Amino acid sequence: MASGAILTGSEARSVAYSAVDRATRELVGTSKKIYVEPEVGFRERKTSALIARSLRALGLTVEEGIAHTGLKAVYDFGRPGPRVAVICELDALRVPSHPGSDPESGAAHACGHHTQAGMMLGVAQALIQPELRGLLSGSVAFIATPAEEFIDVSERLEMKRAGLLQFLSGKQEMLRLGTFDDVDMAMMMHTAAGDGSPRITVGGTSNAHVVHHVRFIGRSAHAGGAPDRGINALQAAMLALNAINTQRETLQEKHVARIHGIITKGGTAVNAIPDNVVYEGRVRAMTPDALADVNEKVLRCYRAGALGVGADVEITTIPGYLSMRNNPDMQDAFSRNAETVVGASNLRHTEDAESRGGSTDMGDLSTVIPAIHPYTSAATGTGHGPDYVITDYDLAVVAPAKIMSATVIDLLSNDAAEARRVVGNYKPLMSRSQYLATQAERFQTEMYKGR
DSSP states (O other): OOTTOOOOHHHHHHHHHHHHHHTHHHHHHHHHHHHTSOOOTTOOHHHHHHHHHHHHHTTOOEEEEETTTEEEEEEEOSSOOOEEEEEEEOOOEEOTTSTTOOTTTOEEOOSOHHHHHHHHHHHHHHHTOGGGTTTOOSEEEEEEEOOOSOOOHHHHHHHHHTTSOSSSSHHHHHHHHTTTTTOSEEEOOEEEEOSSSOSEEEEEEOOEEEEEEEEEEOBOOBTTTOGGGSBOHHHHHHHHHHHHHHHGGGSOGGGTOEEEEEEEEOOSOTTBOOOEEEEEEEEEESSHHHHHHHHHHHHHHHHHHHHHHTOEEEEEEEEOOOOOOBOHHHHHHHHHHHHHHHOGGGEEEEEEEEEOSOOOTHHHHHTTSOEEOOEEEEEESOTTSTTOEEOOHIIIIIHHHHHHHHHHHHHHHHHHHHHHHHHHHOOOSSOHHHHHHHHHHHOEEEEEEOO
């Protein structure tokens, strides 16, 4: 190719693939380092610092400390056009039985978030190649988001009360802070546990969810000498959970509804009637109407548990995630490149109405800007389980980096014609301001007195 010549699309993708190949050892090494130092949401300081150092080593300016541990770096191709965000998630789960768990916190990367850093850094390696500057218009933002796993709700509510947060997940809070105000579209990939299905999956949706922080309030008394003088908050909680179980047969399969939770505080001493019991619960369903229906049933059950033993119950309803809306135009571009990288036989298209049952705050982002959230099946075991292990780092890190970098190239080539078409065709469910107002309104606290 002559010096100064403009690359064709296939040549540009070859440049990107070669850059990822050269960086493979480093990209996989970064993901593995994050794996052995797992950190939970809003505490991912080591993880965030490592990614920031890696981006700075590529010559990028990094804004750190967004929503506590999030970060953002922008690479501009020098010609005006849309901005595409490539996202990774920083946090781990709490799975103490996982072989890779932190012995003190119980944090473990049992969902594959550690591979997303390698993916995103691979895209950065690919797109900063000087040969691409004359080809692409617009810019790309590399954004690391904290706290996608909606856990430790009591602690996050305390952060909210202290004014350190308004929303309890990373992308929700970053939307509030304006991190995505200059972003026109976004993409990320998730590493799923394989079950014999094709390697890359596109399409589908996710469940919306509502989070509950429920405090059953009773009266303490000597458990042996004067149990009749107490009001057992743990019994109230158990009645509520049994009432919830009676509702499961009313849930429609088409809504992929889920109700689950844990008791995070069940009392303070075995010889005292529990007077303060805390339950952290979640309600999920595919559509807003279905979610509202199931949510109301569960709220009634909390009240019934309190009423049954004459306790009180404080129910804090917290805005969880919205369903994922995969943008069809972006998805088409992604699929073409996935076929090139892994082969058409290893690409699976999921129907738009099919939900895996889980939830992601990428769904929130997809309500205000075009977004995609494909999956790569590069792990064995069960997601969020002790046997979840990445077994193919090429498929978990290298292939996704190539596919996403090629997709950005396609979007921003030819004066970003494809990206401009994506933006022009997109119809948001809400504006950013509407989203923030709606989510703020979903925060509610009710005190129900059953005595």
